[in-house]
Amino acid sequence: MSLLFEPLRLGELELGNRIVMAPMTRSRATAQAIPTAEMVDYYRQRASAGLIIAEGTAPSADGLGYCRTPAIYNAAQIEGWRQVTRAVRNAGGRMVLQLMHVGRAASRLNKPVGARTVAPSAVRARTQLYSDGAGLVDTDEPQALGVEDIARVIEQYRQAALNAREAGFEGVELHCTSGYLPMQFMADGSNHRTDGYGGSVDNRVRFPAEVLGAMSAAIGAGRVGFRLCPGNPYNDISDAEPAATAAALCRAVEPLGLAYLHIMRSPAAGLDAFALARRHSSSGLILNDGFDGPSAAAALQAGEGVAVSFARHFIGNPDLVERLRAGLPLAGFDRKTLYTKGSQGYSDYPSHP
Numbered sequence: 001m002s003l004l005f006e007p008l009r010l011g012e013l014e015l016g017n018r019i020v021m022a023p024m025t026r027s028r029a030t031a032q033a034i035p036t037a038e039m040v041d042y043y044r045q046r047a048s049a050g051l052i053i054a055e056g057t058a059p060s061a062d063g064l065g066y067c068r069t070p071a072i073y074n075a076a077q078i079e080g081w082r083q084v085t086r087a088v089r090n091a092g093g094r095m096v097l098q099l100m101h102v103g104r105a106a107s108r109l110n111k112p113v114g115a116r117t118v119a120p121s122a123v124r125a126r127t128q129l130y131s132d133g134a135g136l137v138d139t140d141e142p143q144a145l146g147v148e149d150i151a152r153v154i155e156q157y158r159q160a161a162l163n164a165r166e167a168g169f170e171g172v173e174l175h176c177t178s179g180y181l182p183m184q185f186m187a188d189g190s191n192h193r194t195d196g197y198g199g200s201v202d203n204r205v206r207f208p209a210e211v212l213g214a215m216s217a218a219i220g221a222g223r224v225g226f227r228l229c230p231g232n233p234y235n236d237i238s239d240a241e242p243a244a245t246a247a248a249l250c251r252a253v254e255p256l257g258l259a260y261l262h263i264m265r266s267p268a269a270g271l272d273a274f275a276l277a278r279r280h281s282s283s284g285l286i287l288n289d290g291f292d293g294p295s296a297a298a299a300l301q302a303g304e305g306v307a308v309s310f311a312r313h314f315i316g317n318p319d320l321v322e323r324l325r326a327g328l329p330l331a332g333f334d335r336k337t338l339y340t341k342g343s344q345g346y347s348d349y350p351s352h353p
Helices: 037-045 075-090 147-166 181-186 206-219 242-256 273-280 293-301 312-316 320-326
Strands: 008-010 013-015 019-021 051-057 095-099 128-131 135-138 172-175 224-228 260-264 284-288 307-310
Touching: 008 284, 019 320, 037 075, 051 075, 075 095, 075 147, 095 147, 147 172, 147 206, 172 206, 181 206, 206 224, 206 242, 224 242, 242 273, 260 273, 273 284, 293 307, 307 312
Parallel strands: 019 051, 019 307, 051 095, 095 172, 172 224, 224 260, 260 284, 284 307
Antiparallel strands: 008 013, 128 135
């Protein structure tokens, strides 16, 4: 598995190895969306990853929607993240921040007073999410974004990229899957617009393409990546032609020269997302979903991508890189504490003795 441990350059990002920690919402931020001391410990423990992609983080108050998830639109949130990045950097690690605007996948119970739930069209997501105060609740009826609103959201993403750099992150990743705002624009099931942001596939990918362009102009394209999972139905997303939609976005942003494409294995039958990404993107490919050490090494050896990200294995194995290098067994994790408060089942998993 030696290829996993070789260094790698993705745009302006220097990785000490090709084992990436995937972004995972863990709901340990404060009610004000500020990173906590537990988050400092959690990420510091996993600093041996070649790159940590920090969990989905809202670029604005409107972008929040789940309980206890972080944001990066005010000074307290920036300072909270600065404590995280400093700890990781001091431990030899590198971090980028995933920016996640949930759009219609939201409840007002998990937002600050006055924040809106917005989407490309006024179409509610037929799903539920958790609130600390009320348990499982239906998602809000979203407000359709006007063209001027869209420009403001793009500016919020641009500023969030600058805020991430101020907080010590080396770059940002745009979350373009899991039914969040960029994917809501991309999918014809949630985007019923008839203006320049709806209708044709090129119009539907315009919003994420413009976000990526704005962030690239702000901090440099070599510090910007994006995450895709074509055909992912999560959060009530449907698209008649998910492969064509993903390919259109890749083509639209290809001139930017982005640092990487974080491509997830597609759940759609017959859709090879890795092959699609290789055909339509020249950015470095970080492969995700279902890998262990041997299968990750085999995928890199076969030229499917240049790095592999791990999510579940990083939960119970803070020393995942060291375990893979030494061929040690991997620990499991407790699903009951994935999204609970505090350090239990979060930053208390031990390294291998």
